[in-house]
Amino acid sequence: MRDWYEPYKIKAVEPIPITTREDRRAALDDAGWNTFLLRSDQVTIDLLTDSGTNAMSDRQWAALMMGDEAYAGSRNFYRLEDTVRRVYGYEHVIPTHQGRGAEHIVSEMLIRPGDTIPGNMYFTTTRLHQELAGGTFVDVIIEDAHDPTNTDPFKGDVDLDMLEKVLEWADRVPYLSIAATVNMAGGQPISLANLRAIREIADRFGTLVMLDATRAVENAFFIQEREPGYADKTVAQILREMCDLTDGCTMSAKKDSLVNIGGWIGLRDPELAAQARNLCVVYEGLHTYGGLAGRDMEAIAVGIEESIDDNHIRARIYQVRELGERLESLGVPIVEPIGGHAVFLDARRIYPHLPQDQFPAQRLAAEIYLDSGTRTMERGIVSAGRDPETGKHRRPALELVRVTIPRRVYTGKHLEAVAVSIVDVTGRASGTGGLEMTYEPEYLRFFQARFRPLPR
Ligand code: P71
Numbered sequence: 201m202r203d204w205y206e207p208y209k210i211k212a213v214e215p216i217p218i219t220t221r222e223d224r225r226a227a228l229d230d231a232g233w234n235t236f237l238l239r240s241d242q243v244t245i246d247l248l249t250d251s252g253t254n255a256m257s258d259r260q261w262a263a264l265m266m267g268d269e270a271y272a273g274s275r276n277f278y279r280l281e282d283t284v285r286r287v288y289g290y291e292h293v294i295p296t297h298q299g300r301g302a303e304h305i306v307s308e309m310l311i312r313p314g315d316t317i318p319g320n321m322y323f324t325t326t327r328l329h330q331e332l333a334g335g336t337f338v339d340v341i342i343e344d345a346h347d348p349t350n351t352d353p354f355k356g357d358v359d360l361d362m363l364e365k366v367l368e369w370a371d372r373v374p375y376l377s378i379a380a381t382v383n384m385a386g387g388q389p390i391s392l393a394n395l396r397a398i399r400e401i402a403d404r405f406g407t408l409v410m411l412d413a414t415r416a417v418e419n420a421f422f423i424q425e426r427e428p429g430y431a432d433k434t435v436a437q438i439l440r441e442m443c444d445l446t447d448g449c450t451m452s453a454k455k456d457s458l459v460n461i462g463g464w465i466g467l468r469d470p471e472l473a474a475q476a477r478n479l480c481v482v483y484e485g486l487h488t489y490g491g492l493a494g495r496d497m498e499a500i501a502v503g504i505e506e507s508i509d510d511n512h513i514r515a516r517i518y519q520v521r522e523l524g525e526r527l528e529s530l531g532v533p534i535v536e537p538i539g540g541h542a543v544f545l546d547a548r549r550i551y552p553h554l555p556q557d558q559f560p561a562q563r564l565a566a567e568i569y570l571d572s573g574t575r576t577m578e579r580g581i582v583s584a585g586r587d588p589e590t591g592k593h594r595r596p597a598l599e600l601v602r603v604t605i606p607r608r609v610y611t612g613k614h615l616e617a618v619a620v621s622i623v624d625v626t627g628r629a630s631g632t633g634g635l636e637m638t639y640e641p642e643y644l645r646f647f648q649a650r651f652r653p654l655p656r
Contacts, residue, residue: 204518207511208608211258217241219573232650233566233635235575244573245614246606250541252298252454252461253606257506260458260499267495276497277488280464283501287436287508288413288443288451290466292473296484297491298463299414299452300325305479306410306450306465307333309472316370319377320358321345321385324583324644326377326412326450331588337377338366345385346597348535348546353426355388355537356381356419360397367405375408380419380442384579384598387415387520387539389422392430392441399445411449413466416442417456418540421513436508448472455541458503458607462496520605523615530623535600542604545622547580550629556581556599558634562651564601564625567632572621577602582637583646631656 219227219242231237235248246253268274281293296302303326311317313334319326320341327337340363344352356379367373376398381389402409420438423430430438443449447469453462465480467473477487484491492500506512517540524538533549547554547561554560561580568574580599587594603618633656641648 203511204515206515206519206608207509208257216244217573218244221570224570224573228566228570232639233562233653234646234649234651235565235569235577236647237650238569238575242573243569243575245610245618246575247542247603247618248575248577250455250604250606251452252459253609254454254458254460254503255606255608256458256460256499256503257608259506260502263498263502264495266498267493269494271489272486273488274494274497276494276501280497280501283504284464284466287439287504288449288466289440290443290448290468292467292470292476294465294467294473294476294480294487295490295492295497296463296465296480298454298461299450300329300463301484301491302450302452302463302465303329304483305476306448307335308479309475310374310408310410311335312372312374315372315374316366317375317377318358318363318366318370318373320356320379320390321382323379323383323412324585324646326379328644330377335374338370340366341382341385345382345388348386348533348544348549348598348600351536353389353422353537354391354394355385356390357394358390358398360394360401363398363401367401367407373405373407375410375447376402377410377412378446379412379414380416381422381540383415383541384583384596385539386535386544386598386600387418387541388537389419389426389540391427392423392438392445393427395442395445408447409445411443411446413443413449414452414455415540416449417507417513418517421517422540424510434508435510435513439508453500453503456507457500458507459496459499462492462500464490464500516607519612519615522612523603523605523619526616526619527622530619532622532626535598542602544579544598545576545601545603546599547601548599550626551632551634553630554632554634556595557593558654559637559651560634561599561601563632563635563653566635566651566653567625567628568601568622571625572617574603574618574621577604578646582649585645
């Protein structure tokens with residue numbers, strides 16, 4: 201038998217909304233041409249994100265019934281703590297309501313005003329919390345990551361020379377902010393060789409390495425597939441080797457861990473852990489629930505175990521890859537190599553006639569929705585926001601639409617239909633105009649910004 205089919209069968213199904221083009225045009229106008237502002241009832245295939253959109257297993261649903269909703273010392277917390285210690289290897293585990301709750305606490309705990317935080321490409325919430333704590337994020341990802349056509353197998357790697365330079369000139373670097381895989385680069389992995397070198401540099405300069413472990417299991421799969429010497433190791437072994445090179449992590453359990461809500465902080469140092477627990481009770485909830493119900497923590501513990509199954513993670517990555525390869529074979533420009541959680545469409549190459557100020561990726565996401573009711577996400581100039589010092593748009597090299605695949609939710613046929621729609625939309629590209637922004641919120645503007653279509 202082939203070894204890349206889904207290692208599960210379907211027990212419960214949910215109908216999906218079917219709409220007309222007129223319905224979708226009205227919905228898009230109501231939503232200010234921003235896919236974040238659509239109601240899910242207006243969306244047929246929802247590829248906005250893989251965050252919290254996973255299908256839980258029968259075991260996870262059963263785990264919800266094992267919720268111990270005690271205010272303090274819930275047994276579900278100890279189960280989660282035990283699972284994280286065993287799988288990720290961090291001694292201290294502080295639960296949070298989701299990933300950004302963990303980022304908030306870690307940023308406030310470690311960053312002082314004026315600090316510099318180097319990392320392998322920004323992520324929206326991560327950088328915002330670093331900035332709100334008074335720090336400045338500096339991107340030290342390798343140059344290849346900014347080029348969507350470059351096929352480097354580890355586009356999430358850090359440029360080690362650049363990292364050393366930043367460590368030499370910066371006044372204070374509280375930690376290195378290292379993501380696995382790198383979301384904004386296209387779901388690209390970091391290699392173990394690079395992580396090892398980062399560890400060595402961090403030790404030499406006396407700074408910490410904090411991992412964004414949100415999609416670290418997906419990263420571990422890519423290492424197994426691509427890094428010499430790892431083909432015979434399990435994804436679980438590789439994940440552990442990655443974590444062992446770091447001092448702590450922030451985690452959004454809504455991705456790899458196959459749940460709908462939750463997060464945690466992992467730490468080794470007992471004093472830092474005490475500080476993090478202290479901030480947890482201020483912002484999240486008692487340190488044994490961190491804003492989660494007991495049942496949520498139980499479902500995360502089960503999800504972590506399922507997430508490191510080699511058959512699960514292979515089927516997950518292969519499903520994303522199948523969509524990417526189909527689009528590629530039909531001539532749609534995408535980011536290469538195909539990443540872990542999504543296929544990224546290159547709006548610059550699809551709409552070469554649109555200047556970045558007219559939000560080509562935002563328009564492309566809207567056009568795909570209009571065509572088939574498929575919801576995707578802009579990852580370009582709108583997501584990048586404004587520079588806090590100059591107030592000008594940040595202009596990222598990558599102007600992308602992310603077609604994100606929730607785990608265990610859609611079938612190959614759904615994704616085939618999505619590919620057909622994307623091909624139709626790109627076929628009409630030369631007749632498509634840009635957008636004008638009509639409302640811009642101060643923080644994380646992509647969530648709530650509104651637009652108006654411009655004529656071609
Ligand atoms: C994704 C999300 C969710 C999201 C966040 C912001 C804008 C749009 C969508 C969340 C991540 C992530 C990484 C690498 C931390 C978080 C925050 N990703 N690190 O990709 O990808 O976690 O959402 O649980 O707070 O759609 P949180």
